[in-house]
Amino acid sequence: MRHFITTQDWSRAEIEALLSDARALKSEPWQPLLRGKSIALVFFNNSLRTRTSFELGMQQLGGHAIVLEPGKSAWPLEFEFGTAMDGRAEEHIAEAARVLSRYCDLLAVRAFPEFVDWSLDRKDRVIRAFAEYATVPVINMETITHPCQELAHAMTLQERLGTDLRGRKYVLTWTYHPKGLNTAVANSALLIATKLGMDVTLLCPEPAFILDERYIDGARQNAREHGGSLAISHDIERSYEGADVVYAKSWGALPYFGRWEQEKPIRDRYKHFIVDEAKMARTNNALFGHCLPCRRNVKVTDAVIDSPRSMVIDEAENRLHVQKSLMHHLLKPPGAAT
Ligand code: CP
Numbered sequence: 001m002r003h004f005i006t007t008q009d010w011s012r013a014e015i016e017a018l019l020s021d022a023r024a025l026k027s028e029p030w031q032p033l034l035r036g037k038s039i040a041l042v043f044f045n046n047s048l049r050t051r052t053s054f055e056l057g058m059q060q061l062g063g064h065a066i067v068l069e070p071g072k073s074a075w076p077l078e079f080e081f082g083t084a085m086d087g088r089a090e091e092h093i094a095e096a097a098r099v100l101s102r103y104c105d106l107l108a109v110r111a112f113p114e115f116v117d118w119s120l121d122r123k124d125r126v127i128r129a130f131a132e133y134a135t136v137p138v139i140n141m142e143t144i145t146h147p148c149q150e151l152a153h154a155m156t157l158q159e160r161l162g163t164d165l166r167g168r169k170y171v172l173t174w175t176y177h178p179k180g181l182n183t184a185v186a187n188s189a190l191l192i193a194t195k196l197g198m199d200v201t202l203l204c205p206e207p208a209f210i211l212d213e214r215y216i217d218g219a220r221q222n223a224r225e226h227g228g229s230l231a232i233s234h235d236i237e238r239s240y241e242g243a244d245v246v247y248a249k250s251w252g253a254l255p256y257f258g259r260w261e262q263e264k265p266i267r268d269r270y271k272h273f274i275v276d277e278a279k280m281a282r283t284n285n286a287l288f289g290h291c292l293p294c295r296r297n298v299k300v301t302d303a304v305i306d307s308p309r310s311m312v313i314d315e316a317e318n319r320l321h322v323q324k325s326l327m328h329h330l331l332k333p334p335g336a337a338t
Contacts, residue, residue, distance in 0.1 A: 003131050003138045004326055005124070007147045007191055008218055012226060015195065016163075019155050022318070022325040029321075033328045035062035039106040041141070042068050044126065047110060049292060050141050050148065053320040054108060061324055066104070070096075079129050093126075097133035105331055108139035112182050118257035122212060137330040139323075145215075146184045149291050149315075150192035151322035156315040157196070157245065160287055166197035166227050168244040169284070173236075174204040175299040176271045180252025180260045185291045187215040189247050190230070194222035199229045203239040205270040208253040208263075236273065240282040247289040248275050248299055275300040280309075287311050
C-alpha cells in the first residue's frame with residue numbers, strides 16, 4: 001500500500017507518470033475510473049481549492065467523497081498515546097483511522113502545524129498517525145508540505161515551459177504577510193522545483209527565514225540527482241535577474257516559531273519583498289505563481305497577478321486534474337495500465 005505524504009517518497013518517473021495521466025484527465029475529465037470508490041477528506045483547517053477539487057474530482061471519476069471536520073462536524077481526535085482522554089477529544093486516532101478505512105478506499109488529511117513548537121510540528125504527527133493506523137492509502141492535503149500543490153505546480157510549469165525544465169531559473173521568493181504562516185508550500189516549492197531539475201534560488205529577507213534543513217537538504221539532494229541547483233539569497237535584484245519563474249509565498253521565521261509577537265517587528269521591515277512590476281522587469285519575462293489564497297497588493301501587485309504571465313488560476317485548476325490522477329494511481333492494482 002502506497003501513501004502520498006511527501007513527493008520525496010515518489011521517484012521522478014512516478015511523478016512524471018502522475019502528470020502524464022493528469023494531462024489525459026484534463027482533456028477528458030469524466031471517466032469512470034473510480035466507480036464505487038470513496039474518499040474521506042479530513043479537514044482540520046479551512047480550504048477553498050483543496051476541498052472543491054477533491055470532491056469534484058472523485059465525482060468526475062465515478063466515486064464519492066465525504067468531508068469530515070474533526071472538532072466541528074466530527075468528533076475531536078486524540079493523538080497522544082497512553083493518556084487519559086479526559087480533555088476535549090472524544091475519539092482516538094487509533095480507532096478513527098481504522099474505522100474510516102473500513103468505509104473508504106482512500107483517506108486524505110489537512111492538518112496545519114499548531115504553531116507553538118516547530119520541533120513538534122516538524123514531526124508531522126497527525127498525518128503520520130493516520131498513515132500508521134489506516135489500512136488504505138493516505139493523501140496529504142497540506143500539513144508541513146503540500147505535495148498536491150507540488151503536482152499542480154509541476155503540471156502548470158510544464159504546460160507553459162515544456163516538460164523538460166532543466167536549466168530554467170526558478171525563484172521562490174518570501175513575501176510579506178501580516179501573520180507568520182505555514183512553511184508547507186515553500187518547502188514543497190523547493191522540493192518539486194529541484195526534482196524537475198531547475199536552477200532554484202530561495203530568496204528570503206535574512207537567515208531567520210531560511211526553511212527547515214530537512215527541506216534544504218532534500219532540495220540539494222534532488223538538485224544533485226536531477227541536474228539542477230539550489231542557492232539561498234537575500235539579494236532581491238540579483239535573484240530576480242534572468243528568472244524564468246517567480247513563485248511567491250509568505251512564511252513564518254522558524255527561530256521565532258510560536259513567538260510571533262517577537263517576529264512581527266522583524267517581518268514588518270520586509271514589506272518591500274512584494275512581487276511588483278519593477279522586480280518582474282528584471283526577469284526573463286518570468287511566469288508568476290502562487291498557490292492561493294493570496295493577499296493582493298501585500299504579496300503581489302494587481303498588475304503582476306493579473307498579467308498574462310500569471311499562472312495562479314491555471315495552477316488552481318490543475319489541482320483538480322493531478323488529484324484525480326493521484327487517486328487513480330493509488331487505487332490501481334500494481335502493474336495495471338492507466
Ligand atoms: N492552495 C490551496 O491549498 O488552497 P486552499 O487552502 O483553498 O485549499
